[in-house]
């Protein structure tokens with residue numbers, strides 16, 4: 335089953351259960367300052383959960399484009415290191431706005447997975463929130479999951495492991511206990527069941543999260559009950575595709591294979607298993623869809639996230655020996671692969687490629703120089719990178735700190751982040767002092783103390799190229 339068929343089957347299944355198919359919303363959350371990017375399917379329905387918006391339907395289903403590269407849910411540092419995380423991914427979801435609750439949500443999910451998609455039941459393990467006896471009983475008595483494969487997980491406060499069965503969109507907003515479904519990719523892959531010390535391995539992969547939305551969390555952390563209990567579920571398309579295509583990593587599914595081949599072609603890399611190709615394939619999706627939704631590379635906020643992701647991809651290209659613009663050429667491969675499901679991507683393709691090309695040209699030369707400086711520093715000390723060098727890479731060569739950190743991580747080098755911060759603070763201080771001096775000089779030079787010459791000469795140059 336290819337990814338498009340998996341997506342269609344999901345939406346049609348829920349349509350047959352009375353759900354209204356709603357289109358993916360933009361990656362830029364409408365009117366929501368608490369969120370950097372749309373990070374899940376529920377974002378476009380946030381106000382419906384809160385009872386502040388009404389829809390003509392009480393059940394909905396979507397395939398939502400999501401980005402997790404900042405804010406509460408941030409997987410940027412996982413890309414290239416796990417088999418299951420992307421910065422950009424598609425979340426398949428079904429939603430109930432005060433209509434059905436736990437029972438139907440669990441039954442629907444099980445039917446889709448085991449009947450429609452035909453997954454073997456004994457490959458599935460589920461978790462419930464620590465105190466959620468109701469969900470536990472549904473899994474045990476109605477679905478028939480053996481107790482050794484129903485695991486209770488808390489809210490992770492002070493817990494040793496990463497699992498967390500209390501889902502929150504952000505630090506404030508709709509939230510509630512959840513129940514998750516994991517797929518066991520087999521004993522030959524390292525990893526343990528959820529809640530175990532090895533849960534972050536690639537063997538047991540979380541495929542679907544069923545959130546029982548019950549509260550609105552305020553800024554003081556107080557939970558207020560929602561007007562009506564709701565359901566919000568999310569299943570990563572790429573993760574379920576890996577399962578259904580009998581591969582053990584998201585990067586081996588159809589969509590990624592063609593992007594990886596494109597990246598290999600553009601970087602002349604002969605080894606399709608090379609990790610840098612995975613990162614480039616991930617980042618072209620994220621960067622392109624961000625541009626489709628109106629973001630352009632910049633030095634602040636969302637634009638800076640886009641810039642950081644693009645520059646990381648370019649650095650991986652450089653690592654493979656590509657010093658010319660190449661990244662933008664992958665937009666065509668992406669449109670080929672995803673343009674039908676996302677016509678807005680097909681429409682914006684040329685513009686996206688143009689924006690990326692410009693960013694590549696801008697960074698290309700300083701990347702080359704910066705890498706030489708970095709290599710020289712590491713030739714002197716192969717274990718540590720000092721803060722001043724990291725700052726100079728940032729300030730003069732346009733290396734975002736996380737890009738330098740990524741290189742250090744690859745090479746087991748300790749990056750002096752405190753030293754970087756100190757260098758940055760020092761630079762700001764000197765720039766302020768120089769600014770004052772220039773201001774005085776400018777007024778004096780003008781010879782007219784009342785006439786304002788303008789900010790242009792006085793503005794500090796942007797710190798990122």
Ligand code: ATP
Pocket residue numbers: 374402409418419420421422423425540541542543568569570571572573
């Ligand atoms: P994980 O624990 O693996 O990081 P999560 O618990 O953070 O996942 P949820 O917030 O529950 O994920 O999101 C719902 C679903 O979306 C997940 O069950 C998974 O299938 C998918 N998903 C989450 N994050 C990613 C990601 N970075 N890349 C691809 N799919 C993801």
Ligand code: MG
Pocket residue numbers: none
């Ligand atoms: Mg996560």
Ligand code: MG
Pocket residue numbers: 497498540
């Ligand atoms: Mg999880």
Ligand code: MG
Pocket residue numbers: 514540543
């Ligand atoms: Mg989860």
